[in-house]
Amino acid sequence: MADTIYIGYDFKVSPLQPGTEILIAELGYAGFESFVENETGVTAYIQKGDWDAFILDNIQILNSDEFEITYQFNEIEQTNWNAEWENNFKPIDVDSLVTVRAPFHKKPNTKFDLVIEPKMSFGTGHHETTYMMIQHILKNDFKNKSVLDMGCGTGVLAILAEKCGAYKVDAIDIDNWCYLNSLENVERNDCHHISVYEGDATLLEGKSYDIIIANINRNILLLDIPTYAKCLKANGMLFLSGFYNEDVSIINSKCKDFNLTLKDQLERNNWASLMLKK
Known part of the structure; x- marks a missing residue:
């Protein structure tokens, strides 16, 4: 893809969250294919x-009174996007039990090795919410359970659920x-x-x-x-995750x-994740 020309939009968002999250989702539907979050x-x-x-x-969020969003855009010089992605995607280690890595990373010595090529999807383990969900899965019994991964993104949580014994x-x-x-990632793993x-x-x-994520x-x-309550x-x-501590x-x-x-409740950098029982 080194000869592909891109248009880059730099969005400034206030409040940052959930504004950035909503904006990325809407831009994805419009055809934008990669995103780099910043401060x-x-x-x-x-x-x-x-x-x-x-x-x-x-x-739609650009017309919302709840957020102030400004932007500028320009044509990006030809870039080897695969190389850029490889340079910026680092393996994630969760509690020395789970590694989330790309196919080009060295195979780790952890109990669960999840190979994820995220492209523009969400769920590499880098985000606090995915990280905490992985922690929840590790702490609980998934053996011989039926599981729903709702809003699966890359499929990383569904993949871990199977590797932890979900049938x-x-x-x-x-x-x-x-x-x-x-x-793709289900087949890859x-x-x-x-x-x-x-x-x-x-x-x-x-x-x-038995379990809903x-x-x-x-x-x-x-x-x-x-x-979810009806299906559980x-x-x-x-x-549950994807929200801040103040939303708990x-x-x-x-x-x-x-x-x-x-x-049970986990917190990481002001993000929260809950485990509830029916």
Whole structure:
């Protein structure tokens, strides 16, 4: 891809979160294919052939009164993007038990070796929420369990769930690129009990699980918690993340309305992750 020309947009976002997270999701739908988050917002890249002057017209967050977003853009010099990605993606070690790495990294000496090529999907282990979800999985019994990974991104949590003994895993993401990327990563990790679907919580009608993992964002979680509760078997476990510490009370309050009891909470750099039981 060294001869591909890109357009780069530098977005400054306030408040930074969840503004940056929402912006990246909307830009992904518009055709932007890579993102680099920074202290003021995010830089997003799109191939010049896929770009036009109206590319941001349907990015709703740019018209929101809740966020102040400014941007500038320019044509990027020809770059070897594969080499750039390799230089910037470092292996992640979680509690010396799980390594999340790219195919070009050296094989580690950890119990679980997850090989993930994220492309533009979310879930390499770098983000605090994914890291904490991995910790939750390691702390709990997944052997012979049926599992849902909702908002699966790269499929990394679904892959770990199978490697921890889950006999059946459904991985769902609304984003087409994430769906395709999860399929690739499931095959790359030689998993045979994971089914990947493209869609949202409407796909859960009539399904039931021992464990549900949902690493999305606060607003989607609040909308979908009733569905998760309905799909969760008695004594089942629900793992939630994608929100800040200050959001825990509203998330937990919603869960209480559906007989979900908080059993464990992790925190990492102001991000939170909960384990609840039905």
